[in-house]
Amino acid sequence: MEKYVIEGLNSLAGEIKVGGAKNAALPIIAASLLADSEVILTDIPRLRDVTNLCSIIRDMGAKVETNKNQITIDPRLVNKTEADHNLARKLRASYYILGVMLAKSGHARTTLPGGCNIGNRPIDLHLKGFRALGAEVNLDHGVVDVKANKLSGADIYLDYPSVGATINIMIAASRAEGQTIIENAAREPEIVDLANFLTVMGAKIKGVGTDIIKIEGVDEMHGVEHRIIPDRIEAGTYMIASAITAGDVFVRNVLTEHVKPLIAKMHEMGIVVEEDIAGVRVKATKDLKAVDVKTLPYPGFPTDMQSQMMALLTQADETSLIIETVWENRFMHVDELKRMGANIKIDGHSALIKPGRLSGAEVKATDLRAGAALILAGLAAEGQTEVRDIYHVERGYENIEKKLSQVGASINKVSE
Structure with missing residues (x-):
């Protein structure tokens, strides 16, 4: 100690x-798995949460190389849709694997996430969004399992402008068929940074930074180089x-x-x-x-x-x-x-x-x-x-x- x-x-x-911003880096690292080629991220802070999330996606098959404040991720060999439960318990951001793998493979599974004990932080709004997009959601003994043969765009109103739910729904909707509208969306700069990253990868997102975000789903997303805010x-x-x-x-x-x-x-x-x-x-x-x-x-x-x-x-x-x-x-x-x-x-x-x-x-x-x-x-x-x-x-x-x-x-x- x-x-x-x-x-x-x-x-x-x-x-x-x-x-670089931890709360921007974590969802962007997770979203890198949507690319069909190598992603290079710069100004990544060297933190425990970043290390743990990299360990999660590496365990899922991604090739991850780190060099000081730069991370290179090759997602082409990802062969698992389940995040390691012991690693997932260590950080809140592990729940982004749900939106990413649901969009990428139609299935995702992970334990309820960990992080700081600063209050009751359920993921109800995340799951509400996944259901609206057409996913079947099961929550059993602290393990979340989401499945969908096909994701379809939907109008989703968030009861509270949750940062995590806005991010997870935006990620999943980027590969859904048709248009998704998120109302009462969170407006944090970290969400804007993620949207910019997804857009350069090929996603179609408008309204980010306001309380109404519109996402038009796409079939493919490609690798990019991106600097964290x-x-x-x-x-x-x-x-x-x-x-x-x-x-x-x-x-x-x-x-x-x-x-x-x-x-x-x-x-x-x-x-x-x-x-x-x-x-x-x-x-x-x-x-x-x-x-x-x-x-x-x-x-x-x-x-x-x-x-x-x-x-x-x-x-x-x-x-x-x-x-x-x-x-x-x-x-x-x-x-x-x-x-x-x-x-x-x-x-x-x-x-x-x-x-x-x-x-x-x-x-x-x-x-x-x-x-x-x-x-x-x-x-x-x-x-x-x-x-x-x-x-x-x-x-x-x-x-x-x-x-x-x-x-x-x-x-x-x-x-x-």
Whole structure:
């Protein structure tokens, strides 16, 4: 087991480069199996989730070669329609195999996926979409089995703009006969990136980035080369790292339109954010104003930035309010922040954060973004902070300790 050891109160300065987006890379890696020739993906982050998904498709017969942040996938020898259950349990994105193999072979089977325990995350909307396209769905003892002799286009209304369901239905519909319309579709940038990838492969998709997506099914899709978009959550985390330490950091490789909600809140707090075509520069002092935050589906404030924002708001001048509307278990980091002296009160889906001094403590990452929040809190805390269970963090951040060290943070990964 490893942990992060952080010495706080160092003001950060310099430049950090953001990597490719995990939540774009995973569905694109899965969708590569639809091609009839080699696919080359660049700016792929080297993360545990990526490694696990590559292991799944490799076990299914795909040839997968990795070279730093590039992955080459040859799907022509795929001979299995079932994902390895032990591997599938390790990451949420394993459910994309269902949409991909249903479109490719008319059959897919996998166990219910794993990932962070941040709330009830059923795949009902995914299965609703598959049924609408003509698939027979069976769910037995945690194993999902979907079959279809032929997929046919359909009009599908999502009860909630689910990112995963939008992606899975879009993938399956790209090879269905006729037109599929997804209403109340999710609008996240990662969905746009997947749609661009599928379109270059030969798919016909319109309306992506809006709440109505139209897909005209095609018979064949070919191999392409594609660069993954920058990770907006990683970018936001480093932006907060600068702000929480009263630093001056340029975060490179950021699409600023993807982090507008965070930029807006930072401006409200009195933080200077200078936007540039290459990224954003974040400058802050110790005088931070309190703000209220409500998480919402994109383009609202992202739930994946809520815990990091909470760490920052512990340093504000007055009481702040966070309302979490997306996941019911997204406050698990609160008890860990309290160990560091944070003054936070939870009431249902709301959290009141009062200002106070943070002190170093032994804490544990309860999930991916909670771990990031604890690292940020450690940067602002007096004394030493030890963050355990960092395998959660490594699911979503590539070399976070090295990147932060490059701008003056005292953070090391050590064996326990």
